[in-house]
Amino acid sequence: MRVLITRPEAEAQMLQQALQACGITADCAPLLAIRIHRDVPLPLDGVAALLFTSANGVRAFAANAARRDFSVFAVGEASAAAARAAGFADVQAAGGDVDSLAALVQA
Structure with missing residues (x-):
């Protein structure tokens, strides 16, 4: 093959x-x-959690923000692993698609 x-x-x-x-x-x-832009201002006041749909999204966020105290909801295990590797402690992985991510956040 x-x-x-x-x-x-x-x-x-x-x-x-x-x-x-x-x-x-x-x-x-x-x-x-994938090109990660640096020094992008991220308005984080009032943010309760982060939702990531890709490991690249995690890496882009981590390159632009030092905070790791957010709860993280990741679409699947690859993005969850990237979040853990970036220093996030409270990470939950959904089943790999947007519907399972929405259900996880809602729960």
């Missing part, structure tokens, strides 16, 4: 290695590049 990976470069390379370890030939052709 041969597959084409279109994820951003860093994620594509990790997936390519995992697939190759399983005997699957994988070519990478990223369709977008």
Whole structure:
């Protein structure tokens, strides 16, 4: 089997290695590049929690804010792991889609 990976470069390379370890030939052709802008002012007054839909979103937030005292709701385990790695302690992961994230926050 041969597959084409279109994820951003860093994620594509990790997936390519995992697939190759399983005997699957994988070519990478990223369709977008993640560029984190720094020194972006984030209005955090009154914010009770953060919702992340990607590990890249976690990394962008972490690059622009020192605070790690928020509760974090992550769409899935990859974004939750990124939040924990960024220093957030109160992290909950949903089932991997927007509906499960909304249900987790509502609960």
